[in-house]
Structure formats: structure tokens, C-alpha cells
Amino acid sequence: MEKDFLDLKSNDFGVVVKEEAAEVCNDSAMDIPTIDVEVKPETLEEVKEAGPLLHCDLFDTEIVHKIAQVFLPGLGSACVDNTTGGLFKNPASVAVDIRKEMVDYLTQRSEAFVAEAVILNGDSEVEVSDHPFDIISDFVDDFASSKRNIFSRVSGWLLSERREDRIDDFVQEMEINGFWFMERREIIAQTLLKNVDFKNKFHCNMKFKSAEELAEHSLECSFRTMNCTNEGCNARFCASHLENHDLICPYKILPCEQNCSERIMRCKMDKHCITVCPMKLVNCPFYQVGCQYTVPHCTIGQHRLENLHSHLLYILQVIHKDATVEDIKKWGKQIQESASPGKLAEARDIRSLTFAIKDLEAEIGPLNVNASTKASKEHTVSK
Numbered sequence: 001m002e003k004d005f006l007d008l009k010s011n012d013f014g015v016v017v018k019e020e021a022a023e024v025c026n027d028s029a030m031d032i033p034t035i036d037v038e039v040k041p042e043t044l045e046e047v048k049e050a051g052p053l054l055h056c057d058l059f060d061t062e063i064v065h066k067i068a069q070v071f072l073p074g075l076g077s078a079c080v081d082n083t084t085g086g087l088f089k090n091p092a093s094v095a096v097d098i099r100k101e102m103v104d105y106l107t108q109r110s111e112a113f114v115a116e117a118v119i120l121n122g123d124s125e126v127e128v129s130d131h132p133f134d135i136i137s138d139f140v141d142d143f144a145s146s147k148r149n150i151f152s153r154v155s156g157w158l159l160s161e162r163r164e165d166r167i168d169d170f171v172q173e174m175e176i177n178g179f180w181f182m183e184r185r186e187i188i189a190q191t192l193l194k195n196v197d198f199k200n201k202f203h204c205n206m207k208f209k210s211a212e213e214l215a216e217h218s219l220e221c222s223f224r225t226m227n228c229t230n231e232g233c234n235a236r237f238c239a240s241h242l243e244n245h246d247l248i249c250p251y252k253i254l255p256c257e258q259n260c261s262e263r264i265m266r267c268k269m270d271k272h273c274i275t276v277c278p279m280k281l282v283n284c285p286f287y288q289v290g291c292q293y294t295v296p297h298c299t300i301g302q303h304r305l306e307n308l309h310s311h312l313l314y315i316l317q318v319i320h321k322d323a324t325v326e327d328i329k330k331w332g333k334q335i336q337e338s339a340s341p342g343k344l345a346e347a348r349d350i351r352s353l354t355f356a357i358k359d360l361e362a363e364i365g366p367l368n369v370n371a372s373t374k375a376s377k378e379h380t381v382s383k
Helices: 002-008 018-025 044-050 061-083 091-111 113-121 132-146 150-154 161-176 182-196 211-218 239-248 266-274 297-306 308-319 325-338 350-364 371-382
Strands: 225-227 236-238 253-255 263-265 281-283 294-296
Touching: 061 091, 061 132, 061 161, 061 182, 061 236, 091 113, 091 132, 091 161, 091 182, 113 182, 132 182, 225 239, 236 239, 253 266, 263 266, 281 297, 294 297, 297 308, 308 325, 308 350, 325 350
Parallel strands: none
Antiparallel strands: 225 236, 253 263, 281 294
């Protein structure tokens, strides 16, 4: 497919010479570095006592995938910066050669990393990360920097938005056309990981005398690959990450955070809690006239019944603004006594309770406000 990519995309990527096309077909030369995965051979004593040992080749699949993801942007950056300002070359025309150089460079740097780290650690002013992703990302950046031509170094090109756009476009073209498959990048990433992970935090370096022992270990190795068992989740990770994934998996079914009876996917929990959850907190329907309670949605009916008298007084205060508090209380009691059973309780909000009160007042007559009280209020207002 890589050959097709170069043939079919010549208009976009430039003319590719025959030698480059031949290299595309030779995937072993450009994808997989010709090095042994293990850089620490067994001692002579080990071979004598136990014979050839079998290695566990399991690793942290998440870190390997993450490392493999930086290769394509690094290659894109190197190709774009290497051909910027040129008249006869474009990124696609050098992609094959630069990819091979990149793999060789990363392999050599990773093999020499242990010695390099010892030297750097001796310098107290230099901070050295021991995380494989950080280490290999730095290698990729160093390689991309080494491929910059003179124009890209002196023209201010490195800081331009146009450069970033060209790199993004070229990386996207390579992804669409399958120029460097993720599976092949991951094979390279595995080798690089084992070379730089000298503390064995992200790969297993255990050795066994027999295939049976190795097979038994593989079933329990903390780096064995696992699939998430939650329906809808396609995540794959090593066994040591199972607990961490379980804490963040968007497809895990959980009890409602607001303690309703429903069990909801983590990714749908927020929507459930603010829309349909019967336990979501809402303001009392009479909040605007004075009731400041916030209650679970499913208990609104109970709240209205328990606080009917106070809701009635709030509405009466709005209707009869000139009445005293004492008058309102007496009038509210009279209205409740004259109302038929359930008439006021059926009111679900401010509007419906206001209509019910006015209907009752039409039957029993208006509220008589004390004249002296009304005059006193008018006198206070006029001042």
C-alpha cells in the first residue's frame, strides 16, 4: 500500500525517484531496526548452569502506543523543515529516506542511552527523565532538529504558523495514505522501550528455563494485555493498569451519584443527574414569592403538602401588599378553613395557588385591612 501511496499521490507529494519507490517495497529495511531486543546477554555462568533462558517479552502496551504516536509528527517535521525553500524537493520526495534515517538514529540513541544517562546523571545541573516516553520523544525532537536545512534555520520559519500548518497537513496525508502503519511503528517502539527502560518499569525482563514456566508466567505477568470488560469499551491495557482504567472507564456502570435507584454509565452520569434523575435538586415552585427550600425533584409533592400554609401566606402577602403580617395570618387561616378538602393542596405552583385563593376570596369576601394600619403605611410612604 505504501508503494501505491507514492505512485498515486505524486501530484501532491512530488515526483519520487525509482530508488525511493524500491525502498518502500523493502519494508524490513525501513520499519524494523536490525537489532536484538535484549541488549544484556546472559553471563557464561547462567548459560552453563541453566542453559539458554527464555525471556518474557511483554511490555506496557499503552506506553508503546503512545511512543509510536510521536513518530509520524516527528517525521513530518523533519521532512518539511528539510525541504523548506527548496525548488526540486518536497516533503514526500524525501519521506522514505528520512524515515530510514530516523529509525536508525532512534535505534542508535536508545542503545547508547544507558551510558549517556550515567554521564548526564553525574551533572547535578541536568535533570534526566527516566520515563521512556520522555526519553524517546526527546530523541525524535533531536532528530527532527538535525534535518533542518539552512533556510529553515535562519528565516524565522520555525516560529511561523505556516510551518505548523504544513506539518499538520503532511502528517494527515501520510496517515490517510497509510505511509507508516501504526503496527510497524509499535514494533519499533517496543525495541526502543526495552533499550531505554533500564529500570524495567515498563517491560518485563524475567527469564525462564522452560517454555512451560514462561507460559505459566505469561498468564500472571503484570504486563499481559487485557481488554476492558465493560460493554462498549474497546480499551486495551496491561494488567497493571486495570485498576486505573476502572476508575476512569466511561462505559463502567455506576450507581447514581445522587442516590436514586438507577445505575448509569459513567459517560452519561452528568446528563442523567441534571435532567431525568428524580433526586436532582430543584427550587421550590414557590421560590419566587419567598420559599427558599431546595429539594429533590421526587419530593416536590411532599414538600408542597408539608408547607402549604407557608406557601399560602407568601401568596397572600403578594396579593394584599397593604395588609399587616397579623392580618395575613388570620386571613390565611380563614381561607384554609373555608376551602374544600384538597382544593388548595392541588395547586402545584404560584399561578394555580393564586387562582385558588382568589376563587375562595370571591366566595367569602375580600380581606378587610385595618384602616389605621393602612393610613399609617400611606403616611410613612409619603414621607
